[in-house]
Amino acid sequence: MAKNPADSLIVMTELVLPNDTNTFGNLMGGRLMYWMDIAAALSAQKHANLPVVTASVDNISFENPIKLGNSVHIEAKVTRAFNSSMEVHMMVHGEDLVNRYRYKSNEAYYTFVGLDPFGKPAAVPALEPVTEAELRLFEGALRRRQLRLILGGKMKPNDAAELKALFQL
Template sequence: MRKQKSVKDSYVRMTELVLPNDTNTLNNLMGGRMMHWMDIVSAIAAQKHSNRIVVTASVDNVSFKESIKLGNVITLEAQVTRAFSTSMEVHITVWAEDIPSGTKVKSNEAYFTFVALDENGKAVAVPEAVPENEEEIEKFAGALRRRQLRLILGGRMQPNDANELKALFNLQD
């Protein structure tokens, strides 16, 4: 039986200040900088869960819902949602806060996947992720469908083999 760890034990919170070097000519945070920070915070969550070095395997859709301005304080939160044999899905939420005005908005949300590696750079088994509250259970349940979609889009799974997705759309044979 695989070792188990609570998903809450992988939780990471990271804070950044948007400085001039982080922005474009409109004084908005550059998307590449945002994705860099998202990759860091989610990698730390995956490392906490696996106690291993991890590499980014995939990045799901990253939509920019709200622009982030120069001077905003960014809070990134990440947590493993589910672990498979050697990979882990991590959910990231990004909040932008304008401290002088007292406003805070959710700017971004995404799922990143990481693979744990041993000392020789080979994929290694990771502990099972155990969800404990309603939100964690919901994300855990959806992780298999998201994984199957990633595998199909990456050419590593045939759509006919994606039983979780077929069930979602009632496409049973």
């Protein structure tokens, strides 16, 4: 039975403490990626109703640092489900609680695989986007998946029809 992206929404909030920062007083990238992995796993597990494992992490670009004392808001939700894998989109914002200012820190895509009781890939429910934004993410997920498979050596570039269509007129 298909689900919609809102069914998998996870919003996680953390406070940046001294142990989370580098010498510049910014949140360490590794700590943020750890929190993002947790939020994405919760989202994927919520969608699949199965245990999940991280299969890949796409490029994470840090647009704005998150400072000591600020809060981190991670919104994660499934953008597309394939056979046993799911793409999870995350949007990360920092928030200066004293000055009441919220700003985008980064955005990323993680891929998770649902597992059966024996630790083997298991089928996950389909995803039906509802909003225009969800539809755009859903449609782009196939191209992003093909790119991941090519970079991982699991697909030949000539077999990536959706991706090739971007470059052919």
